[in-house]
Amino acid sequence: MRAMPELVPPSSQYKHSFIEAVREAQASGSGLGDTLKWDVAEMEADFDRVLTELRRYEPGNELPDGFVHSEALWLVDGETYLGRASLRHTLNASLREFGGHIGYEMRPSARRQGHGKTILRLTLGRARELGLDRVMISCDTDNPGSRGVIEGNGGVLEGEFTLDYHPRAIRRYWIRL
Numbered sequence: 001m002r003a004m005p006e007l008v009p010p011s012s013q014y015k016h017s018f019i020e021a022v023r024e025a026q027a028s029g030s031g032l033g034d035t036l037k038w039d040v041a042e043m044e045a046d047f048d049r050v051l052t053e054l055r056r057y058e059p060g061n062e063l064p065d066g067f068v069h070s071e072a073l074w075l076v077d078g079e080t081y082l083g084r085a086s087l088r089h090t091l092n093a094s095l096r097e098f099g100g101h102i103g104y105e106m107r108p109s110a111r112r113q114g115h116g117k118t119i120l121r122l123t124l125g126r127a128r129e130l131g132l133d134r135v136m137i138s139c140d141t142d143n144p145g146s147r148g149v150i151e152g153n154g155g156v157l158e159g160e161f162t163l164d165y166h167p168r169a170i171r172r173y174w175i176r177l
């Protein structure tokens, strides 16, 4: 019997499945910017480096200028990697405008099965554990999947905005924890 999807820190336990998911995203051209840019051969050769890279903004690490502390979280089902979220522990002016506290992506083969809503629900639980009392999440207005994920978790629309550095209109939502 398969386990229920759970949220875990990035780990070498899921190396094979994670790299397979990166291949899927790159083949379909759909995923977050860094996923599409990763060099799969380099990941195969040195997965510890990938894990270090994913954990570089965690508390305890020195932050580059303009960055805030954040953590990477993976949604897995048994040994299968399904998707990932990034949880920013605070906002700066730039994230307050666009980006927000939480970003996520599901691997292409795991989409449209409710996992996007699950990863956000579980990440909101983690945000609550960290003591956040409300989070902001933004998405492109023309991203129905992400809108569905946010609205399915009770997101309250602040408004729709256009930004001079981003090609599409965005929506900003807030969720009280």
Ligand SMILES: CC(C)(COP(=O)(O)OP(=O)(O)OC[C@H]1O[C@@H](n2cnc3c(N)ncnc32)[C@H](O)[C@@H]1OP(=O)(O)O)[C@@H](O)C(=O)NCCC(=O)NCCS
Residues within 6 Å of the ligand: 030, 031, 032, 103, 104, 105, 106, 107, 110, 111, 112, 113, 114, 115, 116, 117, 118, 138, 139, 140, 143, 144, 145, 146, 147, 148, 149, 152
């Ligand atoms: C956005 C994304 C995370 C959605 O993940 P998902 O696992 O497919 O989401 P869910 O299955 O939980 O779907 C949530 C809701 O959105 C709807 N939805 C999902 N994808 C959709 C699509 N392409 N078109 C229309 N509706 C869609 C679902 O039907 C569901 O609606 P419901 O609540 O009425 O049932 C996924 O498409 C993805 O990783 N996209 C690429 C990266 C990205 O855009 N990240 C977000 C950046 S803000």
